[in-house]
Amino acid sequence: xxxxxxxxxxxxxxxxxxxVVLGIGDDAALLAPPPGEQLAVTADTLNAGVHFPPETLPxxxxxxxxAVNLSDLAAMGAQxxxxxxxxxxxxxxxxxxxxxxxxxxxxxxAQGIALIGGDTTxxxxxxxxxxxxxxxxxxxLRRDGARVGDDLWVTGTPGEAAAALSLWQAGAxxxxxxxxxxxxxxxxxxxxxxxxxxxxxxxxxxxxHACVDVSDGLLADLGHLCARSGVGAELQLEALPIPLTxxxxxxxxxxxWQFAGGDDYELCFAAAAADRESVGQALAFAGIEGAVxxxxxxxxxLQVLDAAGQPWLPPRMGYQHFA
Amino acid sequence: xxxxxxxxxxxxxxxxxxxVVLGIGDDAALLAPPPGEQLAVTADTLNAGVHFPPETLPxxxxxxxxAVNLSDLAAMGAQxxxxxxxxxxxxxxxxxxxxxxxxxxxxxxAQGIALIGGDTTxxxxxxxxxxxxxxxxxxxLRRDGARVGDDLWVTGTPGEAAAALSLWQAGAxxxxxxxxxxxxxxxxxxxxxxxxxxxxxxxxxxxxHACVDVSDGLLADLGHLCARSGVGAELQLEALPIPLTxxxxxxxxxxxWQFAGGDDYELCFAAAAADRESVGQALAFAGIEGAVxxxxxxxxxLQVLDAAGQPWLPPRMGYQHFA
Numbered sequence: 001x002x003x004x005x006x007x008x009x010x011x012x013x014x015x016x017x018x019x020v021v022l023g024i025g026d027d028a029a030l031l032a033p034p035p036g037e038q039l040a041v042t043a044d045t046l047n048a049g050v051h052f053p054p055e056t057l058p059x060x061x062x063x064x065x066x067a068v069n070l071s072d073l074a075a076m077g078a079q080x081x082x083x084x085x086x087x088x089x090x091x092x093x094x095x096x097x098x099x100x101x102x103x104x105x106x107x108x109x110a111q112g113i114a115l116i117g118g119d120t121t122x123x124x125x126x127x128x129x130x131x132x133x134x135x136x137x138x139x140x141l142r143r144d145g146a147r148v149g150d151d152l153w154v155t156g157t158p159g160e161a162a163a164a165l166s167l168w169q170a171g172a173x174x175x176x177x178x179x180x181x182x183x184x185x186x187x188x189x190x191x192x193x194x195x196x197x198x199x200x201x202x203x204x205x206x207x208x209h210a211c212v213d214v215s216d217g218l219l220a221d222l223g224h225l226c227a228r229s230g231v232g233a234e235l236q237l238e239a240l241p242i243p244l245t246x247x248x249x250x251x252x253x254x255x256x257w258q259f260a261g262g263d264d265y266e267l268c269f270a271a272a273a274a275d276r277e278s279v280g281q282a283l284a285f286a287g288i289e290g291a292v293x294x295x296x297x298x299x300x301x302l303q304v305l306d307a308a309g310q311p312w313l314p315p316r317m318g319y320q321h322f323a
Numbered sequence: 324x325x326x327x328x329x330x331x332x333x334x335x336x337x338x339x340x341x342x343v344v345l346g347i348g349d350d351a352a353l354l355a356p357p358p359g360e361q362l363a364v365t366a367d368t369l370n371a372g373v374h375f376p377p378e379t380l381p382x383x384x385x386x387x388x389x390a391v392n393l394s395d396l397a398a399m400g401a402q403x404x405x406x407x408x409x410x411x412x413x414x415x416x417x418x419x420x421x422x423x424x425x426x427x428x429x430x431x432x433a434q435g436i437a438l439i440g441g442d443t444t445x446x447x448x449x450x451x452x453x454x455x456x457x458x459x460x461x462x463x464l465r466r467d468g469a470r471v472g473d474d475l476w477v478t479g480t481p482g483e484a485a486a487a488l489s490l491w492q493a494g495a496x497x498x499x500x501x502x503x504x505x506x507x508x509x510x511x512x513x514x515x516x517x518x519x520x521x522x523x524x525x526x527x528x529x530x531x532h533a534c535v536d537v538s539d540g541l542l543a544d545l546g547h548l549c550a551r552s553g554v555g556a557e558l559q560l561e562a563l564p565i566p567l568t569x570x571x572x573x574x575x576x577x578x579x580w581q582f583a584g585g586d587d588y589e590l591c592f593a594a595a596a597a598d599r600e601s602v603g604q605a606l607a608f609a610g611i612e613g614a615v616x617x618x619x620x621x622x623x624x625l626q627v628l629d630a631a632g633q634p635w636l637p638p639r640m641g642y643q644h645f646a
Contacts, residue, residue, distance in 0.1 A: 002534070021361055027398035027536055028365035028456070028467050033356040042351035042409035043437060043453065047446045061587035075350035084366035085453035086409065116364060119451070123370045130366065130453035133351070143349050177409055228348070272590060315587055 006097050006120040013101045014108065014115040019081060028115035031082055037134040040078035044068045048125035053168070056175050058096050060192040061127065062103030067194045067213065069131035070111055071265040074201035075213035076157035077141040078133030080111050085118035086128040107263065111198055141204060141211035146229035146270035150209055150296040153279060155197055155266045155288050157190075157243040158218050159254060162261020166190035183245045194265040200286040204269060207279050217260045219314065222268050223302055227272070232301040235259075235294030237312050251314075259304060260314040270296050329410065329443040331641050336424045337431065337438040342404060352439035354405055360457040363401035366463050367391045376491070381419050383515040384450065385426030390517045391538065392454035394588040397524035398536035400464040401456030403434050408441035409451040434521055435480055450593035458497060464527060464534035469552035469593035473532055473619040476602060478589045478611050480513075480566040481541050482577060485584020486497030487514035491589075506568045517588040523609040524540055530602050534592035540583045542637065544593050546625055552593070558582075560635050582627060583637040593619050595639040 011024040022030035033039060036271040046065050048054050067082065075081050085104075089096070108115065113131065164187040167173045172184070176194060179185040197213075204211065212225040226233050237255060246254040271279050276292065283290040294304075334347040345353035356362060369388050371377050389406065396403050408427075412419070412506045431438065436454065485511040490496045495507070498515060502508040520536075527534065549556050560578060569577040594602050599615065606613040617627075629635040 027395040027534075028363040028401065028454075030399070030458070030463050030465075031362040031364060032460070033362055035358065039354040039356055040351040041354060041405065041407060042456070043409050043441050043451075045411065045442045045451070046413065047444050050445060054494060072350040075601050080350065082364065084364060084453050085640070086366050086368040086453075088368065088370065088449060099529050109370075117453075118366050119368045121368050121370050121449075123449060124447050124450060126411060128366075128368070129450040130407050130409075131351075132364070132438075132455075132475070135353070142345060142347070142353075164485070187537060211350075227376075231622040232419070 006089070007118045009094070009097055009099055010115060013105050017081065018113045018212050020114050020116055023114070025058055032118065034134050036137060036256050038137050038140065040073055040133045040140060041130065042072035043128065043130040044072065045126060045128040047145060053149065053175050058099040059103030060175070062100040063107050063193050065127040065129050066104055066107050067196050067265060069129045070107070070113070070196035070198055071194070071213040071215065071263050071304065073133040074133055074196045074198045075141060075211050075267055076135060077132070077139060077201045077205040077211065079202060080113040080131060080133045080198060082114050082116045083129055084130045087116060087118065087120045088123040088126040089120065090122070090125060119183040137314070139205045141201060141269065143210055143225045143228040144211050146210035146225060146231050146296050148231055148296050148298045150270035150291045151175055151273050151276060152222070152233055152235065152268065152270055152294045152296060153290050154218060154240060154268050155200055155290045156264070157245070158185050158214055158260050158264040158266045159258030160190040160243065160245055161194065161263035162257040163187050163249065163307045165248055183248065186245050191263060194263065196265055196320040197267045197286070197288065200267055200283055200288055203282040203286050207282060208269040208271050211267055214264050214268050214289050215262055216264045217262045219259050219270060219302065225268065226300070226302055232297045232299040233294055234297050235304040237304050237306045238293055256314040325588055328443045329412070332420055333408070333424055333438060334486060336584070338557065340404065340437045340497050343437050343439055346439050353490070354439065357457050358485050361460050361463065361552045363396055363399040363456045363458055363463060364453065365392055365395035366368050366451065366453040367395065376498050380420050381422040382426030383498070385423040386430050386516050388452050389427055389430050390588060392452045393430070393519035394536040395438070396454055397519045397521040398464060398485040398590055399456070399458060400462060400524045400528040400534065401458045402525060403436040403454060403456045403521060404440045404621040405437050406452055406454045408438060410441065411446040411449040412443065413445065413448060423479060462528045464592065465526060466533055466535050466548045466551040469533035469548060469554050469619050471554055471619050471621050472596065473556065474599060474615045475545070475556055475591065475592035475593055475617045475619060476613050477541060477563060477591050477616050478523055478606060478613045480568070480586070481537055481587040481589045482581035482584050483510050483513040483566065483568055484517065484586035485580040486510050486569055486572065488586065490564050498624050506571065514586060514639045517586065520590045520609070520611065521589055523590055523606055523611055526605040526609050529606060530598050531592040531594050534590055537587050537589045538585055539590050539616050540585045541591060542625065543546055548559045548591065548593070549623070549625055555622040557620050558627045560627050560629045563614055580635040593614070598611040
């Protein structure tokens with residue numbers, strides 16, 4: 001079995017940056033970090049059959065492999081700069097790689113991140129990305145800064161990716177073909193092409209006390225934030241609007257996806273109630289909606305209250321892999 | 324299929340560093356890069372059955388997954404600082420992980436590199452490491468700086484890993500058990516526990532004009548260096564001493580492993596002939612031997628001359644995967 005170096009084919013596709021002194025092609029890349037800033041580094045892997053259906057189009061795989069990592073940088077309030085890609089492919093397939101690159105670099109170019117290294121090996125389809133960003137020293141949005149009394153915010157419309165996953169599992173949509181129904185197509189795109197909230201993260205520096213991205217489900221990820229901050233949370237079920245795309249489903253089902261469904265890559269963050277207007281403006285400048293869904297409380301309880309003030313539990317918690 | 328987060332188990336094993344502001348446990352790690360330095364970043368993947376025999380002990384896998392990346396930093400003259408690990412495991416196996424960590428952190432601690440993030444997924448055994456080091460601006464050992472007339476150096480005793488691989492393929496040694504014969508055991512260790520030449524790389528700053536690590540074979544990797552530098556190379560077959568460990572083999576076989584065998588992770592570099600003594604001292608301070616095996620010539624020819632001055636070709640070029 002011979003090695004093959006598809007990374008060199010990707011090299012021609014990546015945009016360069018002024019802070020890339022030496023890109024792909026030496027033993028290591030050389031990078032010039034911005035003076036006075038800290039680096040934010042994250043690594044996430046996607047495996048075919050675990051993190052996406054095997055038939056997923058390569059362009060969608062390329063987009064998502066980078067998106068899940070950019071979402072982690074967004075949750076830190078970091079500016080994306082560079083990434084590496086380790087790509088394991090069953091066959092040396094140039095057409096697959098070009099399509100993969102279409103999706104990967106569509107997002108990379110939009111967010112200004114450069115591919116600066118990596119490795120290609122033969123094996124079951126798997127993609128490991130390490131993304132590096134930067135943030136002024138002390139300005140990162142960590143998980144451990146939430147304070148009692150803070151508003152708890154969620155961006156966008158969580159639950160849509162889980163709805164799409166459920167529709168796919170029921171055979172109602174395909175990952176390989178667009179859907180004629182506009183609402184369903186919106187859901188499908190939310191699953192296949194999640195938009196990392198990088199701009200929102202940058203604009204929340206100095207406003208958010210703590211932040212996490214919603215990859216495993218709102219309650220699960222908020223639970224991580226609360227645990228790191230040593231606080232609890234009280235959410236209002238009705239405070240998170242049900243988007244148009246989810247109004248065709250039973251309300252309890254929609255609520256379950258919103259609070260416990262994964263893969264949306266929205267941000268959940270804590271900010272002072274006094275900053276509510278500033279936060280709303282910051283999100284508006286980033287082009288997304290946001291909702292105050294509850295508040296930080298003392299203790300370690302995380303609960304959702306329904307319209308009658310009664311504790312509400314989703315049928316199941318956390319992220320369920322697609323199969 | 325549920326996710327499992329073995330990285331958190333590894334978190335307890337890693338040493339910290341003063342430049343790690345925030346380690347594993349948030350959306351991303353936060354790192355303080357050294358002022359005025361550039362970053363060197365490399366990513367390499369090892370897959371079971373491709374890059375190592377499936378029965379390889381987890382501690383040896385852990386060592387090697389990091390070693391191949393540290394070797395790239397060594398070839399840049401970079402000081403290792405941080406790394407991420409993406410680990411794909413078929414089963415949630417705590418004993419395997421502890422043994423893996425024994426090998427990984429034995430090398431990480433010896434070289435002062437901290438594990439600052441990563442991901443664990445279920446799947447065929449695969450390990451992707453991204454390693455980050457630093458080097459003063461302009462001081463990195465790139466591949467493109469070799470000059471006509473330079474000495475060409477090789478550290479250590481390349482060929483030993485290929486000899487071990489050949490012995491393993493012939494059933495003469497096992498990867499899982501020590502060998503009673505001391506020479507064979509030395510070879511076995513060279514394959515399983517390669518020592519990245521980090522200290523040598525650091526000491527060669529300001530001396531080496533160009534450098535590459537020998538992962539695919541001396542001639543193959545020197546070929547990369549020559550191509551990037553726009554030069555040729557003329558090597559003397561007899562200039563590379565045959566180590567004691569290889570003297571029990573046919574000389575032509577030993578020479579073939581030395582010049583074309585992979586997986587040794589020695590350094591091959593170009594330096595001014597006038598600096599020969601300084602280079603020798605630098606290597607001595609790093610605790611390793613080195614040999615001048617030839618010189619940089621104009622053109623694009625890469626050839627080895629035997630004792631009679633005749634061109635010599637190894638039976639095969641480049642790195643052969645173990646199977």
